[in-house]
Amino acid sequence: MSESVVTESRPDTAAGSADRVRPGPVLLTAAGVRVRLGRREILHGVDLSVRSGEIVGLIGETGSGKTTFARAALGLVPTTDGSITVGREATQVTGLHGSRLRAFRRTGAVQYVFQDPLRSLDPDLTVGRSVAQGLVLRGGLGAAQIETGVSEALHAVGLEPDLTGRTPGQLSGGQRQRVAIARALAVSPQVLICDEPVSALDAAHRNHVLQLLNGLRRDRDLGLLLISHDLGSVAAVSDRVAVLYRGSIVEEGPTAQVLAHPEHPYTRMLLASAASLHAGDAGAAQRQALRREVLAGI
Numbered sequence: 368m369s370e371s372v373v374t375e376s377r378p379d380t381a382a383g384s385a386d387r388v389r390p391g392p393v394l395l396t397a398a399g400v401r402v403r404l405g406r407r408e409i410l411h412g413v414d415l416s417v418r419s420g421e422i423v424g425l426i427g428e429t430g431s432g433k434t435t436f437a438r439a440a441l442g443l444v445p446t447t448d449g450s451i452t453v454g455r456e457a458t459q460v461t462g463l464h465g466s467r468l469r470a471f472r473r474t475g476a477v478q479y480v481f482q483d484p485l486r487s488l489d490p491d492l493t494v495g496r497s498v499a500q501g502l503v504l505r506g507g508l509g510a511a512q513i514e515t516g517v518s519e520a521l522h523a524v525g526l527e528p529d530l531t532g533r534t535p536g537q538l539s540g541g542q543r544q545r546v547a548i549a550r551a552l553a554v555s556p557q558v559l560i561c562d563e564p565v566s567a568l569d570a571a572h573r574n575h576v577l578q579l580l581n582g583l584r585r586d587r588d589l590g591l592l593l594i595s596h597d598l599g600s601v602a603a604v605s606d607r608v609a610v611l612y613r614g615s616i617v618e619e620g621p622t623a624q625v626l627a628h629p630e631h632p633y634t635r636m637l638l639a640s641a642a643s644l645h646a647g648d649a650g651a652a653q654r655q656a657l658r659r660e661v662l663a664g665i
């Protein structure tokens with residue numbers, strides 16, 4: 368069942384095993400991360416790591432806590448326990464506040480790419496100014512250096528320099544997501560967190576962006592956390608997969624192993640749902656029944 372999810376969703380030049388790189392040093396480490404939002408604890412002690420040159424897929428249904436984890440890694444939500452360290456210097460993000468947190472953000476060590484570039488890109492800013500934002504914020508760079516940084520970032524995502532004068536509304540969805548990725552790359556991040564980066568795109572653009580991410584981690588030694596509820600996308604490019612269920616990682620391992628031999632009932636349920644959706648099965652009632660049956664046993 369999982370085979371069809373993996374194979375048919377793989378982008379054209381895909382991340383076959385020969386294309387994969389040997390992972391380097393750990394660039395993101397989460398240990399026992401707990402996050403409370405309002406009255407509820409959302410993350411219940413999450414352990415996760417991402418190495419340089421590696422794509423780790425974080426999968427789970429809506430509400431499982433994927434975005435909350437990403438926000439914690441950026442220092443945007445406080446943790447109540449555990450630690451998150453980022454980058455080769457292993458900067459401890461948890462516990463950073465105020466000016467120290469702002470200084471960490473300015474380093475650009477960890478960057479976030481959102482699902483919907485139309486919402487994350489300022490509609491009034493040109494492509495050039497959007498991509499320059501992080502470089503300007505970092506400070507200390509002259510206009511020529513910023514211009515070079517913008518051109519290099521656009522080149523890295525395969526966008527022509529003549530797009531710099533356009534606004535997001537004048538671009539296709541795929542181009543917009545490339546701009547958002549270029550903006551993140553411009554500040555030379557060590558870790559890139561992509562939160563549902565292709566779910567707003569059609570199949571062709573989705574494959575192009577997945578290929579792009581796959582190439583970037585290889586060429587730039589990025590550690591890439593790919594957050595998605597789309598197993599096909601994760602299967603296509605991730606080296607490892609972590610499965611988040613109600614705020615806890617219930618299974619983690621090499622992608623091929625987890626997808627072919629899922630051990631946790633929740634992972635099996637996710638795979639079964641994806642496979643039936645993939646086959647065009649409109650049996651929503653059956654899926655719901657399966658879901659109830661599986662979740663009752665967890």
Ligand SMILES: Nc1ncnc2c1ncn2[C@@H]1O[C@H](COP(=O)(O)OP(=O)(O)OP(=O)(O)O)[C@@H](O)[C@H]1O
Pocket residue numbers: 404405409427428429430431432433434435436596
């Ligand atoms: N600011 C907040 N205050 C209270 N609860 C929140 C807040 N933000 C998120 N939550 C809750 O935390 C839980 C996890 O949300 P989160 O967005 O992290 O899930 P997710 O796995 O990323 O889901 P999706 O795939 O829909 O983005 C949800 O139940 C959500 O309602």
